Structure formats: C-alpha cells, structure tokens
Amino acid sequence: MNDRRTFLKTACKPLVLAAMGISVIEACSKEDNENNPIIKDPSSETTNEPILLDLGNSSFSELKNIGGWINYSNENILLVRIDENEVRAFDNKCPHQGNRDKWSYNGSDFTCGYHNNSYSNSCGGQLTCFTTKLEDDILTITN
Numbered sequence: 001m002n003d004r005r006t007f008l009k010t011a012c013k014p015l016v017l018a019a020m021g022i023s024v025i026e027a028c029s030k031e032d033n034e035n036n037p038i039i040k041d042p043s044s045e046t047t048n049e050p051i052l053l054d055l056g057n058s059s060f061s062e063l064k065n066i067g068g069w070i071n072y073s074n075e076n077i078l079l080v081r082i083d084e085n086e087v088r089a090f091d092n093k094c095p096h097q098g099n100r101d102k103w104s105y106n107g108s109d110f111t112c113g114y115h116n117n118s119y120s121n122s123c124g125g126q127l128t129c130f131t132t133k134l135e136d137d138i139l140t141i142t143n
Contacts, residue, residue: 048143051075055087056137063087069105076100077130077141078110080121088121089141091128095119 053072055063060079062068069080071092078090092100094112102113109118110127123129133140 051077051141053079053139053141054137055134055139067107069110071101071103073100075141078103078105078127079139080105080110082121085134087132087134087139088123089130089132089139090119090121091130093128095126 053060053075060070060072062070063079063081066081066083069078071078073092076092078092080088080090082088090110092103094100094114094117096112096115096117099112099114104111104113105121109120111118119125119127131142133142
C-alpha cells in the first residue's frame with residue numbers, strides 16, 4: 001500500500017489518469033525554458049510600468065526594415081515594424097491555447113505554429129495589442 005501512495009504522489013498526472021481509463025489530451029502544451037526567464041509579462045502587469053526597448057541594439061535588427069518582426073520572449077511580446085514611425089507590440093500568448101514560442105509572420109498575420117491559427121497585425125484583432133511610442137531608436141510599450 002505504501003508503494004502505491006509513493007507512486008501516485010510522484011507519477012505524472014496524465015499517466016495516472018490514463019491508467020485509470022481517463023483520457024487526457026494536451027495538444028498545445030507550454031514548454032518551460034529555464035534559460036530564458038520571463039522578466040515581466042506585460043499582459044499581467046498591474047503597475048502599468050512601461051517597457052523600454054533600444055531598437056538600436058543588435059537583438060532588434062529585424063525591426064530595422066518595414067515588415068520586420070520578432071518574437072521577443074524576454075518580455076512575452078511580438079513586435080512588428082509597420083512603417084518608418086510605427087512598431088506594434090502584441091502579447092505573444094496565443095488566444096487559442098496560450099503558447100508563446102512558435103510564431104511566424106507573413107506580412108499581415110501572425111500564425112501560431114501549433115495549430116496554424118492566424119491573427120491579424122491590427123490592434124483590433126484577437127491578439128492583445130499594447131500602446132507603443134517610438135522616439136529615435138527607443139520603443140516605449142505600455143498596457
């Protein structure tokens with residue numbers, strides 16, 4: 001009896017549920033990435049502290065050209081260069097399953113790589129859009 005309790009306490013929950021005949025399907029799981037700690041999730045911030053990014057930094061070289069984009073996972077945001085004076089910022093949490101790590105961009109839509117759901121780069125779409133202000137190479141992002 002003691003071995004059973006130890007097993008149940010340490011076993012993976014889906015494995016235990018499957019053994020009991022309860023099917024568990026997790027099609028879009030989040031992956032923890034200990035090498036990339038989340039500094040701050042702008043969608044869950046309650047303090048409204050702005051995020052300041054220096055787009056002159058080589059990490060943001062993709063944003064130099066109109067249509068360039070990046071999934072900046074350090075801040076959980078998708079960034080896309082709309083024109084010379086505008087960079088849009090979106091929460092990189094997929095509205096479908098909450099994944100943040102597999103995105104592509106075709107010039108007008110972001111596509112989540114887990115189920116190929118697409119979301120417009122407009123601030124009226126399903127992705128949470130943040131207010132941005134671009135001054136020289138400094139991008140300020142606020143909720």
